[in-house]
Amino acid sequence: MAAVLTPMDDDGAANAGLLAEHCRRLIEAGCSGIVLLGTTGEANSFTLAERQALLEAVLEAGLAADAFIVGTGCCAIEDSAMLTRHALSLGVSRALMLPPFYYKGVSDAGVFAAYARVFERVNDERLRAYIYRIPQMTGVDVGIDLVEALHAAYPSIVAGIKDSSGKWEDTEALCRRLGSAIDVFVGNETLLVRALAAGAAGCVTATANVNARAIVELFLTRERGDAATLERSVAAARATFEAFGLIPALKASVAQTTGVRSWRNVRPPLLALTDAQERDLFKRLGATDSSPAFPAPIKR
Amino acid sequence: MAAVLTPMDDDGAANAGLLAEHCRRLIEAGCSGIVLLGTTGEANSFTLAERQALLEAVLEAGLAADAFIVGTGCCAIEDSAMLTRHALSLGVSRALMLPPFYYKGVSDAGVFAAYARVFERVNDERLRAYIYRIPQMTGVDVGIDLVEALHAAYPSIVAGIKDSSGKWEDTEALCRRLGSAIDVFVGNETLLVRALAAGAAGCVTATANVNARAIVELFLTRERGDAATLERSVAAARATFEAFGLIPALKASVAQTTGVRSWRNVRPPLLALTDAQERDLFKRLGATDSSPAFPAPIKR
Numbered sequence: 001m002a003a004v005l006t007p008m009d010d011d012g013a014a015n016a017g018l019l020a021e022h023c024r025r026l027i028e029a030g031c032s033g034i035v036l037l038g039t040t041g042e043a044n045s046f047t048l049a050e051r052q053a054l055l056e057a058v059l060e061a062g063l064a065a066d067a068f069i070v071g072t073g074c075c076a077i078e079d080s081a082m083l084t085r086h087a088l089s090l091g092v093s094r095a096l097m098l099p100p101f102y103y104k105g106v107s108d109a110g111v112f113a114a115y116a117r118v119f120e121r122v123n124d125e126r127l128r129a130y131i132y133r134i135p136q137m138t139g140v141d142v143g144i145d146l147v148e149a150l151h152a153a154y155p156s157i158v159a160g161i162k163d164s165s166g167k168w169e170d171t172e173a174l175c176r177r178l179g180s181a182i183d184v185f186v187g188n189e190t191l192l193v194r195a196l197a198a199g200a201a202g203c204v205t206a207t208a209n210v211n212a213r214a215i216v217e218l219f220l221t222r223e224r225g226d227a228a229t230l231e232r233s234v235a236a237a238r239a240t241f242e243a244f245g246l247i248p249a250l251k252a253s254v255a256q257t258t259g260v261r262s263w264r265n266v267r268p269p270l271l272a273l274t275d276a277q278e279r280d281l282f283k284r285l286g287a288t289d290s291s292p293a294f295p296a297p298i299k300r
Numbered sequence: 301m302a303a304v305l306t307p308m309d310d311d312g313a314a315n316a317g318l319l320a321e322h323c324r325r326l327i328e329a330g331c332s333g334i335v336l337l338g339t340t341g342e343a344n345s346f347t348l349a350e351r352q353a354l355l356e357a358v359l360e361a362g363l364a365a366d367a368f369i370v371g372t373g374c375c376a377i378e379d380s381a382m383l384t385r386h387a388l389s390l391g392v393s394r395a396l397m398l399p400p401f402y403y404k405g406v407s408d409a410g411v412f413a414a415y416a417r418v419f420e421r422v423n424d425e426r427l428r429a430y431i432y433r434i435p436q437m438t439g440v441d442v443g444i445d446l447v448e449a450l451h452a453a454y455p456s457i458v459a460g461i462k463d464s465s466g467k468w469e470d471t472e473a474l475c476r477r478l479g480s481a482i483d484v485f486v487g488n489e490t491l492l493v494r495a496l497a498a499g500a501a502g503c504v505t506a507t508a509n510v511n512a513r514a515i516v517e518l519f520l521t522r523e524r525g526d527a528a529t530l531e532r533s534v535a536a537a538r539a540t541f542e543a544f545g546l547i548p549a550l551k552a553s554v555a556q557t558t559g560v561r562s563w564r565n566v567r568p569p570l571l572a573l574t575d576a577q578e579r580d581l582f583k584r585l586g587a588t589d590s591s592p593a594f595p596a597p598i599k600r
Contacts, residue, residue: 012377012417044375044402047382048348075344075375077312077568082347100569102344102401104437110569117312117568137404139439140569268377268414269399269406269440 001033001069001185002026002208003040005251006054008265014050016057018260022209023063030216031208034063037071038096039137039164040206040247045267048079052086065091069204073098073132077114081121084129093126096162101138108146115150119157128159134187135165144174151182162187162204168194175199189215190235193222206246207238210253237285244281248273252281301333301369301485302326302508303340305551306354308565314350316357318560322509323363330516331508334363337371338396339437339464340506340547345567348379352386365391369504373398373432377414381421393426396462401438408446415450419457428459434487435465444474451482462487462504468494475499489515490535493522506546507538510553537585544581548573552581 004026007018023034036058037043037051046054055070072083072095084095097118099111119129131150135141142161151158161178163171164187171191175184179199186195192203192215208215211234218230241249248266252273255263264272273281304326307318323334336358337343337351346354355370372383372395384395397418399411419429431450435441442461451458461478463471464487471491475484479499486495492503492515508515511534518530541549548566552573555563564572573581 039402045377045400047376047378050378076347076350077345078347078350100345102339102437103569104439106569107571110571113571114568137402137439139404139437268417269403269410271407271410271413 001035001202001204002031002212003035003038003187003204003206005206005209005247005254005263006037006041006043006046007251007254007260007263008267009262010265012265012267014046014054015262016054016061018263019054020058020061020063022254023058023067024061026208026212027063027067029208029212031212032202033067033069035069035071035096035162035204038132038162038204039134040209040250041071042247042267042270043071044074045270048074048083051083055087055090055092059090059092066093068092069094069096069130071096071098071132073100073118075100075102077117077121080118084118084122084127085124088122088124088126094128094130094159096130096132098132098134098138099140099142101140104139106140108143108149111140111142111146112149112153116153119154125156127157129154129157130159130183130185131161133161133163133165141165144170144177147174147178147182151178159183160185160201164188166191171195171200172198188238189218190231190238192218193227193231196222206250207234207241209250210241210257211237240281240284243284244273244277245270249281252278253285256282301335301502301504302331302512303335303338303487303504303506305506305509305547305554305563306337306341306343306346307551307554307560307563308567309562310565312565312567314346314354315562316354316361318563319354320358320361320363322554323358323367324361326508326512327363327367329508329512331512332502333367333369335369335371335396335462335504338432338462338504339434340509340550341371342547342567342570343371344374345570348374348383351383355387355390355392359390359392366393368392369394369396369430371396371398371432373400373418375400375402377417377421380418384418384422384427385424388422388424388426394428394430394459396430396432398432398434398438399440399442401440404439406440408443408449411440411442411446412449412453416453419454425456427457429454429457430459430483430485431461433461433463433465441465444470444477447474447478447482451478459483460485460501464488471495471500472498488538489518490531490538492518493527493531496522506550507534507541509550510541510557511537540581540584543584544573544577545570549581552578553585556582 007015160183175198183201185204307315433442460483475498483501485504
């Protein structure tokens with residue numbers, strides 16, 4: 001699945017038309033779905049009204065509601081509940097939920113209570129909640145025991161986790177312990193093959209915005225002898241984007257491939273790459289053994 | 301200045317009546333002002349509408365607009381701008397502004413751009429912005445160079461900083477370098493006397509909710525020989541509250557002193573103290589040489 005970028009005009013306004021077009025390309029490139037308004041989508045840099053409008057726009061553009069998981073986790077429980085109810089009202093039942101991420105050093109019981117209160121406020125049995133574990137950003141870990149407790153308390157609601165912790169030992173333990181009960185998505189295609197072997201459902205990744213075809217290919221051919229070569233290639237591409245700042249670098253790359261210059265825009269505190277950084281990025285991408293090309297349809 | 305707690309009913313709804321009453325007591329106890337909806341006030345656990353309603357309520361209750369600094373910094377620039385404009389429309393010109401706090405590892409230039417965009421969106425020369433430095437929560441430091449650059453670019457707007465970093469060397473450098481240009485508030489009364497000597501304007505502290513009288517006394521008598529004894533006493537009280545979790549422990553203490561049980565309530569991910577923890581807290585407070593009593597008027 002692709003963690004989709006959110007395009008914006010030069011004045012910072014989200015561009016829903018470009019977003020819908022990009023989502024369609026990602027699906028055509030073989031992604032099995034799209035995570036809208038996650039970390040890669042700069043969700044927390046948008047107002048709640050903007051977030052709702054973006055989801056409405058991609059659905060109005062004809063994309064299928066069941067293709068999406070939408071980010072709805074905020075610091076305030078009522079905000080998370082509101083966004084989640086809004087998604088459900090549009091037929092999007094899968095929500096990716098950050099824990100409240102302002103306070104640090106909070107207890108597992110406190111994080112459990114926050115999720116529980118959101119579920120109760122939403123009060124809709126269609127909800128399929130995906131816990132969003134990304135302690136590098138939130139400073140609040142949602143560890144295996146906590147996920148297990150949430151799933152035990154809300155077995156029909158807690159449908160999965162996106163584990164972007166990046167710590168393979170933790171992720172592996174999570175896959176083994178919970179992979180048969182819920183969907184475990186890793187947040188990084190470099191862990192995809194290992195994670196699938198350990199019980200994961202797949203990966204949700206930012207680099208799919210520019211490299212979907214290769215990542216889908218890796219998923220499909222992972223048991224073949226040459227999968228390791230492809231794995232090294234997607235890892236090299238990812239490392240290059242990460243070196244320049246994942247979100248601005250991916251946006252620069254989409255701008256280049258589409259010829260739509262405004263794709264470079266990000267909202268502060270992120271900054272767009274400078275022209276010099278862009279030239280460097282494209283030079284380095286050209287020099288790797290991977291050539292992350294624009295996602296094109298893959299034959300399955 | 302007191303970083304005021306936000307009281308809430310058992311269903312989690314903010315109780316504006318209790319808040320206004322408490323603010324009035326804090327002013328009567330000698331606080332020179334009130335920081336509303338900061339970290340202590342659980343600002344980020346409230347929706348934007350709730351935050352606006354709380355500010356309106358305390359002003360409608362007759363408290364002076366110029367007694368307040370109100371927290372308006374959010375992850376999304378448009379949210380920060382909207383809350384700030386709202387405060388200004390009510391005559392509250394002082395806003396305490398967190399940097400966007402979702403992304404980590406962002407550049408100083410990115411944080412600068414975020415503040416700059418808020419100031420430009422607010423576009424009101426009455427604004428007096430106080431930078432909120434609390435990297436323990438935000439994961440985003442706003443260091444001395446960045447504050448200086450912001451003040452240089454927006455000299456009439458950037459009026460101060462609340463430095464809750466808790467690192468004395470940094471705070472001291474900040475006081476010495478910027479103390480004559482802007483109001484430097486430390487976030488902790490245990491640093492108050494040292495900070496004032498280095499050029500700070502004062503402190504904004506959570507413990508003033510229960511210990512305002514002693515802290516004001518420390519401010520007033522800091523050059524007397526017995527100030528060190530009082531300093532140790534307020535520090536001991538603070539350490540006790542911190543050991544139990546500052547916000548829930550302070551709320552438990554206000555609940556006890558006012559007899560209003562609902563004062564104990566917090567919003568997840570924070571949790572109220574258990575009855576056993578409360579008993580422990582009060583036992584330990586009784587055992588310290590400080591007896592943080594309910595703030596009562598102080599003669600000046």
